[in-house]
Amino acid sequence: MKIEATIDELVAEINKSSIQPMQIAVLLKSLNGFFAPIATGANRAMGELGVSGRATGNVLGSADASAGQEESTEIQTKQIQQTMVEGAEGIAITPFGEGNAAALDEAIANGIPVVTLDTDVLSSKHSIHVGILSKYAGATAGNTLLEMLPEGPGTVLIHGWADPGWLDGVNRTQGARGVFEEAGYDVVVHQSIYDDEARDVEVMRGKIEDADPPVVGLIGMFSDSYRCVLAADAAGAPDLPIVAFDFAPQTADYMRQRRIAATHVQRQYYEGYLGPYIVYGIKSIGLDATRKILAPQLVEGNQFDLGVDVVPWNKVDAYNDFLDEIGAEQ
Incomplete structure (x- = not known):
């Protein structure tokens, strides 16, 4: 409920601002399994921002589950570079780790706000991380x-x-x-x-x-x-x-x-939903104003703590119904 309240406040402030079209790239490790709810949330946010004329872009993820860590990192680094070439003005990403740091910092140096989801890259200068502590x-x-x-x-x-x-x-x-x-x-x-x-x-x-x-x-x-x-x-x-x-x-x-x-x-749906909105918020109302709204869940200045749901064995079906209700089946 607290996360929902924070999201509502961020969306309300964005809607008060003038419409500034923005191209956003959402780059996920995968669109399946654990990352499927992240993709659901991100697609929903991108759709809402798109209807209002505020954002264009795609939610992209690897379809090759057999790729190893090093190969996957290289693929994603190329995706980051390609999105810059194609004119991305903001990036939300589930990175593969420190191997992506240089490419992300290049994007940031070019004025592109970056929000990391799920996995943090501590050596990068990204604006905000959304995930668990x-x-x-x-x-x-x-x-x-x-x-x-x-x-x-x-x-x-x-x-x-x-x-x-x-x-x-x-x-x-x-x-x-x-x-x-x-x-x-x-x-x-x-x-x-x-x-x-x-x-x-x-x-x-x-x-x-x-x-x-x-x-x-x-x-x-x-x-x-x-x-x-x-x-x-x-x-x-x-x-x-x-x-x-x-x-x-x-x-x-x-x-x-x-x-x-x-x-x-880990509440992945909210992770994905927040990514595009935070990126757009940085553009429309500024980083400081965005951080102020996110403050109830912010730790150490730039980490948005989603927390975890503790689900006992006898609540498994009730929890599954909740995920179904918000469209975040796993």
């Missing part, structure tokens, strides 16, 4: 699982991220890790092998079987969190408590079976 979100998920754990000693396995090339993933993982270590549990972090589910599950199985003290719970930090269930089954430990992140169809199915106790959802 990763360390806090990880700690929130950690506390959800903590309530389900038996008394120690015991080990918690985190299906997370350790490679500093993706700082948001590291911070989310470390937020959860800190909760368990403070409570006296041992922690094993397994970095997601995102592009190889079978290998991912097999490595986790080995870590569950080898843990000393034994694993007492699992937590996944990303949309592939449901693999924790597969790993627990492979290790012959189907009764271990499991907490997930995001709202992949497999996660929802396991929640209905009570195999996943709860998940934590």
